[in-house]
Amino acid sequence: MRYVRIFLLTFQSVFEERGRSLVWFLLSCINPFIMMLFWRGANISSTTLSMITSYYFFLIIGGSIIMSHSEENIALIDIQEGRLANYLLKPFPYYSLKWLEELPYRALQGSFGLIVVALFSFLFQVKLSVGSQSVVNFLLIFLMLISAVTLAQLFKVCLGFISFWTTDAYGIFQLSEMFMFILGGYIAPLSFYPSVVASIAYFLPFPYMIYFPIASIAGFYTTQQLVFIFLGQLVWISIFVFLYKSLWKNGLKQFTGVGQ
Amino acid sequence: MKRYIKIYWIIIKLNFSLLFAYRANFYNSFIISVGWGIVSVSSIFFVTAKVSHIYTWSRGDLYLLAGVYSVIVGLFHMFFSASLERFGRTISLGMLDSYLLTPIDTQIYLSTKTFRPISLLRLIIGIVFTAVVITQQHIEIHFANVFLSFVFIFFGITFLYSMWFLVITLMIWNPNLTNLIDFLYISNNFSRYPTSIVTYTKNVLLYLVLPLMLVTTVPAEFILGKVTILQVIGLLFFSLGLFMASRYFWKFALTKYTSASS
Numbered sequence: 001m002r003y004v005r006i007f008l009l010t011f012q013s014v015f016e017e018r019g020r021s022l023v024w025f026l027l028s029c030i031n032p033f034i035m036m037l038f039w040r041g042a043n044i045s046s047t048t049l050s051m052i053t054s055y056y057f058f059l060i061i062g063g064s065i066i067m068s069h070s071e072e073n074i075a076l077i078d079i080q081e082g083r084l085a086n087y088l089l090k091p092f093p094y095y096s097l098k099w100l101e102e103l104p105y106r107a108l109q110g111s112f113g114l115i116v117v118a119l120f121s122f123l124f125q126v127k128l129s130v131g132s133q134s135v136v137n138f139l140l141i142f143l144m145l146i147s148a149v150t151l152a153q154l155f156k157v158c159l160g161f162i163s164f165w166t167t168d169a170y171g172i173f174q175l176s177e178m179f180m181f182i183l184g185g186y187i188a189p190l191s192f193y194p195s196v197v198a199s200i201a202y203f204l205p206f207p208y209m210i211y212f213p214i215a216s217i218a219g220f221y222t223t224q225q226l227v228f229i230f231l232g233q234l235v236w237i238s239i240f241v242f243l244y245k246s247l248w249k250n251g252l253k254q255f256t257g258v259g260q
Numbered sequence: 261m262k263r264y265i266k267i268y269w270i271i272i273k274l275n276f277s278l279l280f281a282y283r284a285n286f287y288n289s290f291i292i293s294v295g296w297g298i299v300s301v302s303s304i305f306f307v308t309a310k311v312s313h314i315y316t317w318s319r320g321d322l323y324l325l326a327g328v329y330s331v332i333v334g335l336f337h338m339f340f341s342a343s344l345e346r347f348g349r350t351i352s353l354g355m356l357d358s359y360l361l362t363p364i365d366t367q368i369y370l371s372t373k374t375f376r377p378i379s380l381l382r383l384i385i386g387i388v389f390t391a392v393v394i395t396q397q398h399i400e401i402h403f404a405n406v407f408l409s410f411v412f413i414f415f416g417i418t419f420l421y422s423m424w425f426l427v428i429t430l431m432i433w434n435p436n437l438t439n440l441i442d443f444l445y446i447s448n449n450f451s452r453y454p455t456s457i458v459t460y461t462k463n464v465l466l467y468l469v470l471p472l473m474l475v476t477t478v479p480a481e482f483i484l485g486k487v488t489i490l491q492v493i494g495l496l497f498f499s500l501g502l503f504m505a506s507r508y509f510w511k512f513a514l515t516k517y518t519s520a521s522s
Contacts, residue, residue: 023439030446037457037466038307041315171288178295187303194309 003100006092011104018108025112028063031186032056039188054129055189055218057117062214063186065110066145068102068153071176074160075169085257095244099153106149131219140226144213147233152209154240161244164251179204185211191220205236264364268372275375289378297385300333300452301326315456322454323393325480329452330386332413332476336420336448338379343371345441347428352435357519367510371425399483409479412492415499416475420448422502423472425510432513451475455491471498 014021036056039049078084087094121128133141159176162169181187183197183206190198190211201207212229215221221229279286304326308319317325347370350356359366394401424444431437450472458466458473474495481487 020436020439023437023443027439027442027446031449034449034453034457035307037461038314038453041313041317041457041460042311043313044311166284168284168288171291174292175295178299182299182303182306188307192310193306197306197309 002092003096006097006100007103010101011107014104014108021105021108022112025064025109025116028109029060029116032059032063035188050127050129051131051218051220052189053126055214055220057121057126057128058214058217059186059210061110061113061117062145062148062217063210064113065106066148066152066210066213068106068149068156070098070102070153071156071160071173073101074098074157075163075173079160079163079255080167082257084255088257094248095157098157102153129219130217133219134223137216137223137226140223140230141213141216144216144226144230144233147230147237148209148213151205151233151237151240154237154244155205155209158240158243158247161247161251164247164254180206180210183207184209185214189215189220191215205240208233208236264368267364268375271373272375272377276377279377286378290381293378293381294385297330297334297382300330301385301389304452315454315460317454317456320393320397321480321484324390324397324399324483325454325476326452327386327390327393328409328413328480328483329476330382331390332386332416332420332451332479333448334379334381334383334386335413336417338376338383339417340371340421340424341445342374342376344424344428344444346374348431348435348438348441351431351517354519356517360514366514367425367507371421394483399485401483405483409482412479412482412495415495416451416479418503419471419475419495419499420451422499422506423447426502426506429506429510429513432517447472451477454480471495471502474498 033056036053039052042049044052078087084094087097090097117128120126159169159173162172166172183190183201183204185207190201190207193201201211208229212233216226216229279289304322308314308322312319314322350359350370359369362369427440427444430440450469453473455470455473455477458470471494474491478487478491478495481491
């Protein structure tokens with residue numbers, strides 16, 4: 001109940017600045033939108049085109065629900081400005097509080113995503129394709145979405161923790177954005193990439209946050225492949241949980257909170 | 261004019277000193293600039309890996325477009341974006357008063373007060389990449405072609421500058437809209453792709469982003485020898501028109517500005 005209360009309080013402050021949230025959301029729509037137009041001119045079959053269009057529409061919704069942006073707040077406000085001292089005194093784990101702070105943003109931006117996609121598919125008569133999915137597939141996709149949100153949040157929190165050791169981690173954040181942009185499937189489905197690049201990407205955590213869940217909804221994979229992807233997500237979650245604990249333990253030793 | 265050039269030269273020298281004054285900041289900026297330069301060029305490799313044509317544009321043409329885009333964006337970020345992105349902060353902290361009191365044109369001062377030398381790297385990546393594509397495509401290039409391409413690039417940058425300035429002027433009314441800057445950064449992506457992706461849809465609403473696409477398409481198509489006179493006129497018309505609009509809008513906005521500091 002206490003967690004629900006914290007969530008509702010955070011939601012209130014997020015909703016207060018819904019205009020800014022809307023602009024952030026619109027920003028995330030621009031790239032998928034351009035790419036949708038781009039692929040219409042490619043010499044590919046109508047079935048593939050329909051799958052790609054659906055992929056970008058799902059990317060708009062999925063990207064806003066899954067992708068956390070908490071690393072800058074952790075680095076700048078919590079670690080550099082020292083607000084972490086405040087969190088340390090609270091009877092809640094830091095990670096849970098960070099997640100509760102991020103969830104309202106994801107909920108609000110996800111709802112913007114649903115509205116925009118519904119509006120666009122109605123205006124431009126786009127039929128969203130999910131392929132031929134069984135009930136088991138839908139269940140697996142649901143689990144994959146939850147894992148993707150967890151993985152993205154863990155990844156961003158670990159990224160923010162780098163600030164325990166650096167005075168300015170902006171370059172590292174930008175580097176991670178670049179990798180995410182290319183290897184996370186924001187430009188195009190990885191199956192359209194050169195096979196070498198796609199193979200490298202499959203061994204990294206980036207596609208497990210965005211590309212695989214979105215491509216699964218768009219019906220790119222069979223049940224067996226979905227199981228493997230889900231297992232891959234679990235492996236990455238385990239790695240990042242371990243990394244989180246290690247960074248937190250050692251990072252706190254670097255942290256100095258000054259104030260009254 | 262001579263005075264402006266002298267001041268701008270001082271600004272350039274100061275920004276170079278600032279870049280090397282903080283080593284960590286330099287490495288940070290280096291990673292970001294080179295990284296995004298590589299991303300903007302490599303992303304076109306990835307999307308065209310399994311398709312040979314996008315509308316009338318071959319894979320090679322699209323590589324050239326990506327190279328020209330890097331040159332334009334490199335130049336734009338070097339000369340303008342760093343100054344313009346601080347505009348919201350300038351207004352909300354009441355610092356605009358001090359700019360208004362200086363004996364030089366406020367718009368010029370606000371738009372050029374910060375020079376970003378690190379974007380030279382992105383510019384170099386763009387120029388080298390464009391040169392490689394031109395050589396591989398066996399495109400004949402003369403001095404006149406190079407000169408005219410740079411004229412079109414100049415008008416393209418004028419368009420981008422005017423669009424940015426027009427939008428950020430809105431912050432005079434609402435300085436909190438700082439994410440408009442991010443919106444502008446991402447909107448630049450439209451100029452990464454050819455105009456065909458909009459013209460083929462025949463959708464009136466999408467034609468709104470067409471001028472932004474002309475920024476890169478015109479110089480690239482000129483190098484390829486495919487540019488039409490209508491496209492050239494379009495680029496000149498939108499660049500000059502938007503530049504004048506941004507100038508008038510800025511003067512109008514200043515009449516609505518209320519000082520925050522005094």
